[in-house]
Amino acid sequence: MNYSRNARALVELREWGNAHLPTYGSLICYDLGLHVMASVGKETASLKQVYRALPYSEAHLRRHLRRFEKDEWVLLKQHPEDARNRTIEPTQKMLSAYQEYFQLYLTVATNIATS
Numbered sequence: 001m002n003y004s005r006n007a008r009a010l011v012e013l014r015e016w017g018n019a020h021l022p023t024y025g026s027l028i029c030y031d032l033g034l035h036v037m038a039s040v041g042k043e044t045a046s047l048k049q050v051y052r053a054l055p056y057s058e059a060h061l062r063r064h065l066r067r068f069e070k071d072e073w074v075l076l077k078q079h080p081e082d083a084r085n086r087t088i089e090p091t092q093k094m095l096s097a098y099q100e101y102f103q104l105y106l107t108v109a110t111n112i113a114t115s
Contacts, residue, residue, distance in 0.1 A: 006112045013108050020097055022073040028056050029064050036074060036090050037098050044087040046079055 023029045031054055039045035047065075051058045065088070068074045073094045079085035090098075 002115055006115065009108050009111065013105060016104060017101060021101055022068055022071060022094070022097075024064070024067065026064070028054075028060055029068075031056075032061065032064055032068070033073070033094070033098070036068075036088055036094070039088070040090060040095070044089055046082075047076075047086050047088065050088060 017023055017030070018025055021030070022033055032050070035050055035053060036045060050065075051061060054061060065074070065076065069076050072091055075089045075091060076086045077089065079087050
């Protein structure tokens with residue numbers, strides 16, 4: 001196994017993600033984006049679910065969600081059953097960026113597995 005080449009490939013993947021995904025150089029944002037994407041095709045994620053699922057303070061998550069919304073990565077909508085809660089939906093911008101990221105990730109993982 002070529003550890004150096006594999007590590008460089010993972011660094012390049014991380015750099016691509018920082019340049020094209022709403023990570024803003026933060027693992028909180030990376031985790032938040034993945035959590036939002038995990039809800040695609042399922043019940044829409046609520047803010048309460050996100051706050052409970054991720055190991056970060058609610059204040060940090062709120063700050064990053066506001067930035068996601070401002071930069072048009074997500075839509076925050078009123079929850080249909082709970083007026084005190086909101087739902088989070090990825091925009092087409094986010095869906096497209098993560099589709100490209102997942103394809104690149106699979107290519108890198110396949111290359112590492114076969115090296």
